[in-house]
Amino acid sequence: MRNFAKPTFLADSVWAVKLDALVRLGIRAIILDLDNTIVDWNQSWLRPQVREWVSAAQERGLGLCLVSNALRSGRVRQIASQLGALVVLRAGKPFPGGFRRALEALGANARSTCAIGDQVFTDVVGANWSGITSILVEPLSPRESPHTRLIRLIERPLRRRWMRQGVKTAAGLTDPMAARK
Numbered sequence: 001m002r003n004f005a006k007p008t009f010l011a012d013s014v015w016a017v018k019l020d021a022l023v024r025l026g027i028r029a030i031i032l033d034l035d036n037t038i039v040d041w042n043q044s045w046l047r048p049q050v051r052e053w054v055s056a057a058q059e060r061g062l063g064l065c066l067v068s069n070a071l072r073s074g075r076v077r078q079i080a081s082q083l084g085a086l087v088v089l090r091a092g093k094p095f096p097g098g099f100r101r102a103l104e105a106l107g108a109n110a111r112s113t114c115a116i117g118d119q120v121f122t123d124v125v126g127a128n129w130s131g132i133t134s135i136l137v138e139p140l141s142p143r144e145s146p147h148t149r150l151i152r153l154i155e156r157p158l159r160r161r162w163m164r165q166g167v168k169t170a171a172g173l174t175d176p177m178a179a180r181k
């Protein structure tokens with residue numbers, strides 16, 4: 001399970017992910033989790049850093065698709081339209097169906113796609129299951145559902161282990177200094 005859950009890369013935040021490094025790795029499309037990855041849990045407000053990073057991705061020709069398990073589809077659609085991103089609703093992560101729908105929408109294959117999210121057992125396991133490069137970010141805010149807070153108890157030791165193993169700086173995707181935060 002541990003290997004199945006292990007992300008390809010770790011990053012402090014979505015905006016810490018180096019887009020040029022992704023492009024050099026052959027990535028052409030990005031699947032993005034919503035809650036606690038690009039917005040605070042259950043919120044719609046977009047941080048300037050997220051907006052800038054998304055614009056920079058689009059300038060590089062990277063396709064973007066939000067893939068969310070969230071039940072309130074109006075909020076997810078609204079965020080996707082603000083960002084000019086595609087969207088897959090009620091994705092059922094970690095099961096592959098949502099990722100497959102995203103790849104179809106993006107016109108991309110798994111090998112040239114990465115998925116960025118804050119949760120190991122939905123975002124990372126789902127991406128790994130679908131053969132997609134996985135990037136695990138730190139949650140944007142400590143505010144989240146009671147269910148997720150329980151899951152974090154399992155995630156935290158795994159994250160620490162992966163950091164010790166040096167997953168974070170693999171391929172120079174993130175600033176090595178940020179890895180020590």
Ligand SMILES: [Mg+2]
Nearest residue numbers: 033035036118
């Ligand atoms: Mg999330």
